[in-house]
Amino acid sequence: MLQSTSLESFFLQFNEANQKWWQSWVNAVAPAGAAALPSGLAPVQGLSTEAFETHSLYYQQQLDLWLQLIGAGNGQKLEPEKGDRRFAAPEWELPLFSFFKQSYLLTSKWLTQMVDHVHADDDTKARMAFFARQYLDAVSPANFAVTNPEVLALAIDTRGESLNEGMKKLLEDIQKGTITMTDESQFVVGENLAVTPGQVVFENELFQLLQYAPTTGDVYETPLLIVPPCVNKYYIMDLKPENSMVRWVVGEGHTTFLVSWKSVTPELGHLKWDDYVEKGVLAAADVVRQISKREKMNVLSFCIGGELVSTAVPVMQARGQDWFESLTLMTVIIDHTEPGDIKHFLDPAVVASRELVIDKGGVISGKELARTFAALRANDLVWNYVVNNYLKGKTPPPFDLLYWNNDSANLALPMHTWFLRNMYFDNNLAKPGSFSLCGVPIDLTAITLPTYVFAAREDHIVPWTSAYRTTGIFQGPLRFVLGASGHIAGTINPVSANKRNYWVNDRLDADPQAWFEAAESRPGSWWQDWAEWLAPRAGQRVAAPKTLGSRQFKPIEPAPGRYVKERLS
Structure with a gap:
């Protein structure tokens, strides 16, 4: 059994460390005025009659729970949402912990209904609902040692060693400024990740260009x-x-060929979106042309890389540079009318303050961006690891995708601030001629290239219906394909695994839901469909090159190169 003095000492230390961690998390992810639930509820003007009825029912149900706990009632029990694994262990059915669980589920239901009954505009209600969910995720009884029966049972079984080990992991993560999501000791970039053979054939201050060795x-x-x-x-x-x-x-x-972006250092803090287009996309494309001795190339882009490529095309058109045969956009938003839950983290006041000092430059920490993305799926990407690592003292299993997820890269403040203003706040990509890059007015409706647009149905960063809006902007022949799963798992879906499915529909209806209802579901990876689409645009088959690079662009170092190996301290 645990000694009461050592247990008391542990919880005092844990509470102090936990407060530091919570404060750093709130500071990192919550926009001004949204760190606590009461701030989010500030715009409420009044509650409906239904809200008061809901409130009354909530109190009655809580009373029923107390009666059940003492054996004087048999009220109906609530069940967690499908896929919620927090209360799956049998220990949660013990009377006291069942009470904690049921009280939490009841409170969650009540608070959600109260937000629904608020008299407010749709945007305010959506913001309130989002932060209500964030709050409810945070205060789950599963997240605290004294109300989690699995944690207490493990502490007893290990004579307190699980709690001591969890304390060590918590303090280590406070030092790192990130939550450990996988056993990082099992991965090394260039040894068991990013090992496809190739060479760095060009580099500048912003990126390295990799060329991969043919295998056919x-x-x-x-x-x-x-x-x-x-x-x-x-x-x-x-x-x-x-x-x-x-x-x-x-x-x-x-x-x-592949662009390996450099994580921005203070001396690169002056870089603008124009630089990522000019010194990034266009510089890389020019080197590809010279090495391959081909006028054109196909371009595959992912997430914000797709926005960089899309804004580069009008610049190339204005210069008479007809270099692209086709575009592929994987989980890319062009029209930001409805960007999803991430909009709740975007604070106009913060962006405005950064715009005042934009000429001085600066660096936006990749850790800050990673915490924001994690907060969009807090139960899976935050609290799951709080419980596993800090309360149970366990090391999460090795998972390459989660190792990558914690290997963040910094961005230049001018580039990032411009991105938020023009895309998320002003939606300028969808407004022809609303801004210029590299001295060229940008009009994406002038893009007539064959384009393959992929989106993921459960994407929490790029909602698929928003990605679908590209079909109404680009004017060339366009194919839209929807994959199962989320932003990463839906995109990186190997053919060999034969997992999941994807939807296709050649008719591009104006309404994305109408498109989906008429779409055909196909098993396996969407990569197969993309390969069939790309092949006719890739020209004839010719003998594979025997060497990489060229006389002008000699190999600098083996892939994956230095830039990708740099890690944030």
Whole structure:
């Protein structure tokens, strides 16, 4: 049994450490005025009659719970939502902990209904509902040692060692400023991640360009340029060999180049969106043309990389640079009319304050961005690890995708601030001529390239219905495909695994729901559909190059290169 003095000492230490962690989390993810639930409820003007009825019923149900606890009642029990694993253990059915669970589920239901009954505009109610969910996720009895029966049972079984080990992990993560989501000791970039053979054939202050070694005797004559997001490291496209999209693409016979963005350091804090277009996308495309000795290339882009590529096309058109044969946009928002829950974290006051000092430059921490994305799925990407790591003292299992998720990259403040203002706040990508880049007015409705648009049905970062809006902006032949699962798991879905499914429908209805209702579901990976779409645009098969780079662009170092190996301290 645990000694009462040591247990008391532990909880005093744990409480102090937990307060520090909570404060750092709130400071990192909550916009001004939204850190606590009462602030989110401030706009309420009044409650409806239904709200008071809901309130009365809530008190009656709580009373019933107390009566059940002492054996004097048999009220109906609530069940967690489908997929909620927090209360799955049999210990939660013990009377006291069942009471904690039922009281929490009842309170969650009541608070959600109260928000529904508030007299407020739709945007205010949506914001209130979002932060109500954040609050409810945070105060779950599963997240606290004294109300989690699994934690207490494990502490007794290990004679307190699980609590001591959890304390160590908590203090380590406070030092790192991130939650450990996987056993990071099991991964090394360049050794068991990002291992597709290739060479760095060009580099500047912003990116390294990788060219991959062919694995087939002949290849398509039109090269493929991959532009991943600059918010994270590129190797989400090149994880372990069995789920590497890059390796698969090379195996399909495409001469493949990839942009490896550099995590911004203070001396690069002056970079603007124009620089990511000029020194990034356009510089990479020019080198691909020179090495391949081909006028055109196909371009595959992912997330914010797709927005960079899309804004580069009008600049190229104005300069007479007809370099792209086709575009592929994976989980990309062009029209930000409805960007999803992430809009609740975007504070106009913060952006306005950064715009005042934008000329001075600066760096936006990748850890800050990672915490924001994690908060969108807090139960899975925050509280799950709080319980597993800090309360149970366990090390999470090795998972390559989660290792990548914690390997963040910094962005330049001018670039990031401009991005938030023009895309999320003003939705300028959907407004022809509303801004200029590299001295060129940007009009995405002038893009007539063949375009393949992929979205993921459960994407919490890029809602699929928002990605679908691209079909009403680009004017060239366009194919829209919807995959199952989320932002990453839906996109990185290897053909060899034969998992999930995807939907296709050649008729692009103006209404995304109408498109979906008429769509055909196909089993397996959407990569197969994309490969069939890309092949006719990739030209003839020719002999694979025997060397990488060229006389002008000699190999600098083996892939994955130095830039991707840099980690934030």
